[in-house]
Amino acid sequence: MSDVTTDEPGGLAEGHAPKEPLPLASFDDPHLQPLAKQPARAEGVVGILLLLGLLGFAAYGAVYWVGGQPQVEGISLGVGLFCFGFGLSAWGKYLLPQGPFMEKRHKLASSDDERAAMAAAIVERGGMMVKRRSFLGGILGIGGAVMGVVLAFPLLRSLGPVPAKTFDVTNWHKGSRLVDNLGRPVHVADLEVGGSLTVFPEGYTSEEAMAVDQTILIRVAGPDVDVVTEPSRATWGPDGYLAFSKVCTHAGCPVGLFQHQTLQLLCPCHQSLFNVGQGRPATNVFGPAPRPLPQLPLYVDESGFLRSQAGYDQPIGPGFWERTTT
Amino acid sequence: MSTSSSSSSSSSSSTTTGSLSRRRSTPVDSGLGWLDDRLGVAKGGRIFMDKIFPDHWSFLLGEIALYSFVVLLATGVFLTLYFVPSAAQTVYHGVYKPLDGVKMSEAYASSVNISFAVRSGLVIRQMHHWAADVFIGSIAVHMCRIFFTGAFRKPRELNWIVGVSLLFLAIVNGFLGYSLPDDLISGTGIRIAYSILLSIPLVGSYLATLVFGGVFPGDGSIIPRFFILHVLILPAIIAGLIGAHLFMLVRQKHTQFPGHGRTEDNVVGSPMFPTFMAKTTGFLFMVTGVLWALGGLAQINPIWQFGPYVPYKISYAVQPDWYMGWLDGAMRIMPSWEFAGFGHTIPFMVFLPGVLFPGLTSILFIFWPFIEQKLTGDRAEHHLLDRPRDRPRRTAVGAAFLAFYFMLFCASSTDVLANFFQVSLNVVLWTFRFVVFIVPIIVGLFTYRICLDMTGVSHVGKRKRAVLIVRSATGEYTTVDTEARPGDGHHELEPMLVPGFIEGLDGDGAEGGEPGVRRVVRRP
Numbered sequence A: 001m002s003d004v005t006t007d008e009p010g011g012l013a014e015g016h017a018p019k020e021p022l023p024l025a026s027f028d029d030p031h032l033q034p035l036a037k038q039p040a041r042a043e044g045v046v047g048i049l050l051l052l053g054l055l056g057f058a059a060y061g062a063v064y065w066v067g068g069q070p071q072v073e074g075i076s077l078g079v080g081l082f083c084f085g086f087g088l089s090a091w092g093k094y095l096l097p098q099g100p101f102m103e104k105r106h107k108l109a110s111s112d113d114e115r116a117a118m119a120a121a122i123v124e125r126g127g128m129m130v131k132r133r134s135f136l137g138g139i140l141g142i143g144g145a146v147m148g149v150v151l152a153f154p155l156l157r158s159l160g161p162v163p164a165k166t167f168d169v170t171n172w173h174k175g176s177r178l179v180d181n182l183g184r185p186v187h188v189a190d191l192e193v194g195g196s197l198t199v200f201p202e203g204y205t206s207e208e209a210m211a212v213d214q215t216i217l218i219r220v221a222g223p224d225v226d227v228v229t230e231p232s233r234a235t236w237g238p239d240g241y242l243a244f245s246k247v248c249t250h251a252g253c254p255v256g257l258f259q260h261q262t263l264q265l266l267c268p269c270h271q272s273l274f275n276v277g278q279g280r281p282a283t284n285v286f287g288p289a290p291r292p293l294p295q296l297p298l299y300v301d302e303s304g305f306l307r308s309q310a311g312y313d314q315p316i317g318p319g320f321w322e323r324t325t326t
Numbered sequence B: 001m002s003t004s005s006s007s008s009s010s011s012s013s014s015t016t017t018g019s020l021s022r023r024r025s026t027p028v029d030s031g032l033g034w035l036d037d038r039l040g041v042a043k044g045g046r047i048f049m050d051k052i053f054p055d056h057w058s059f060l061l062g063e064i065a066l067y068s069f070v071v072l073l074a075t076g077v078f079l080t081l082y083f084v085p086s087a088a089q090t091v092y093h094g095v096y097k098p099l100d101g102v103k104m105s106e107a108y109a110s111s112v113n114i115s116f117a118v119r120s121g122l123v124i125r126q127m128h129h130w131a132a133d134v135f136i137g138s139i140a141v142h143m144c145r146i147f148f149t150g151a152f153r154k155p156r157e158l159n160w161i162v163g164v165s166l167l168f169l170a171i172v173n174g175f176l177g178y179s180l181p182d183d184l185i186s187g188t189g190i191r192i193a194y195s196i197l198l199s200i201p202l203v204g205s206y207l208a209t210l211v212f213g214g215v216f217p218g219d220g221s222i223i224p225r226f227f228i229l230h231v232l233i234l235p236a237i238i239a240g241l242i243g244a245h246l247f248m249l250v251r252q253k254h255t256q257f258p259g260h261g262r263t264e265d266n267v268v269g270s271p272m273f274p275t276f277m278a279k280t281t282g283f284l285f286m287v288t289g290v291l292w293a294l295g296g297l298a299q300i301n302p303i304w305q306f307g308p309y310v311p312y313k314i315s316y317a318v319q320p321d322w323y324m325g326w327l328d329g330a331m332r333i334m335p336s337w338e339f340a341g342f343g344h345t346i347p348f349m350v351f352l353p354g355v356l357f358p359g360l361t362s363i364l365f366i367f368w369p370f371i372e373q374k375l376t377g378d379r380a381e382h383h384l385l386d387r388p389r390d391r392p393r394r395t396a397v398g399a400a401f402l403a404f405y406f407m408l409f410c411a412s413s414t415d416v417l418a419n420f421f422q423v424s425l426n427v428v429l430w431t432f433r434f435v436v437f438i439v440p441i442i443v444g445l446f447t448y449r450i451c452l453d454m455t456g457v458s459h460v461g462k463r464k465r466a467v468l469i470v471r472s473a474t475g476e477y478t479t480v481d482t483e484a485r486p487g488d489g490h491h492e493l494e495p496m497l498v499p500g501f502i503e504g505l506d507g508d509g510a511e512g513g514e515p516g517v518r519r520v521v522r523r524p
């Protein structure tokens, strides 16, 4: 049907591009006609699209020039680029030869001989290099391995400190005064019942310290009520105050929300819920957090400021391999 | 351009040499001759220009991915001119008044500046983000096309592996990118990433402190480190892999759907030059245009509303970009399992969904072609594509997998869903723990059934001809095709080899005419 006049190639079997004469077509071959039934109209449409593109470009230039405005910039250049591209695509689809054209597939694999030749080159020629030179080969191998290891030193080891004891330690100590994020000490009269505040040990204001030390102070009862979350923590919650590490035991997000009607702390990252209050030591009751939040033992000093009786009794935050306390 | 008319050879000989001798020399001939003498480009170049691209729409998906990557490179370079990759603290006094006087990192301040103080900066920043979403989305959809049509079968297994690697690298680079502005939401994402590193047994705490330069948030090196990974190292690897992807594509040639004149031994479609070139260049502009319009019109990641990252602050509805949603969902619905004993802790509730699960996912994806070969025993070369319904088992497995990841993605909005449907979080969580496994099974079985039903009917999907449904005397129904009516469908021509020489184009042909002027020939 087509005017292609070539010998049928035998290329497939040989695994080479066939040595066939280049195909030739006559100008009025139906394959070379455009797809559009009315090429003149298609040409008009393409022309309009390209012009719209041009207009869009110009409009963007003008908008930019007079000071820019994101929405107008978006519309002008966006529509411009789209129309310009649409015109070009339509040109390709409707005005260029419709085909269909084809190409032949040629076998990808080489002949058996060529494969054998390459394998031989690797195995035998390569073998010549190490044959009876196993000593040199050994040094080369060991040398390469050692090189790899020592190169990893600067690539890996220089990156940072190894985790000594750093995971277990916060800056909370016996007597640390509780301060808010601006360093103001927290007085026992500061929070209403149902209130909450993020607190830090006095004197540690760097971002790094705050990330580890962040503690959520909540007030669940009025003055003179010792909140006992656990029998062994009888004195930890003076005057209705409780303090827990704010670092979620799941993946470390700040446990930001205190819901005082239900007496729960909520972590917004994956919705872990912790029960707090009388007999409720921040027990993880819902969500993926595996452990209660560690509790900070508090006391009220003689001037009425809140202080910690001691640091946390366990590593805060998410679990890791070296963590021993359960 | 009219050169001196060469002596016209009278006979319309149809051999190459005949046409050759009749060709008049043009400036292109001499320029090409110069280059060809030195590099020998003519033969290979011509073969490349003749490369055939199938005309099916589904082949555009990969192009969308390619062109959004081009847009990412261009917009990304623009962003680097203004972005300051530093965690150093500064106090903002820029044009965006609501943040005036707020302490923040240089990274955050410069991102806010790009948005408000650099002309067209907001459009380009948002365009970069949109392009990332479109890039990853189109890779995923492109991969579905490859999967459901069996285009990954021999000899294309390697290209499938490259493609899967591109998907995962793109996701990683997207995560690194949206971490750069150091706003409250992305900072929370980094915090979770740190905990995921930390969860790895044995080496976790070493990895985490080395990568972050100390215990979280580290010594401020995470932003510059993410930056160099994001703008140089991963883009270079991605660009290299895209190169390998396209090289293999050219070497192995395209697959094609079965159809008129299409066999295992040929490829039918449009030639690279000029048809495909025009279409695809146009398409590049179209993709760019859409992304640019999105960048200008559709707000994305309004970091100035989130505020700078502060380690003890958190915003509500924390959700990562959509392509991380499946991981976030897995983190949410994972039970709170933690192993503690023998002096060690293994936080399975983070390690399983955060490390093991994506690891297994990528391994499964990478090895899928070989798994399928093992299951079906089909190790033959395939260049003709499957219609999904003709491979019910593969299609069902694929649909089930899509359903699985989609359900995980939905699980990353448990809080939003609970609010929306006014049910407790507890109900939503437990529903998802089951639904994530049940829905894929149902979807898989259902897909399998539909595929089987569709294989029984001829011409499904092509509504070109009426089909008669006939009820036999015994009550059995059968379908009978009606005769094709004139104008039904369009009869395709026999595919032809791309002609190297076109007779008559320059007026030498039998019909004569003005040299260099293309005559419009009526279609027969």
Ligand code: HEM
Binding pocket: B072, B073, B075, B076, B077, B079, B080, B083, B110, B111, B112, B114, B125, B126, B128, B129, B132, B135, B170, B173, B174, B175, B176, B177, B178, B179, B180, B181, B230, B231, B232, B235, B238, B300, B301
């Ligand atoms: C695979 C390719 C890439 C992906 C998926 C990607 C993704 C992203 C995303 C999602 C963002 C956050 C944008 C936002 O603030 O909303 C981002 C930011 C950024 N990207 Fe890329 N990107 C890619 C390649 C590049 C390249 C090649 C460069 C530079 C040569 C680059 C430079 C930047 C810069 C400087 C930022 C921070 C600017 C800012 O957000 O204020 N990116 N990237």
Ligand code: FES
Binding pocket: A248, A249, A250, A251, A252, A253, A267, A268, A269, A270, A271, A272, A287, A288, A289
């Ligand atoms: S980090 Fe708190 S629930 Fe995941």
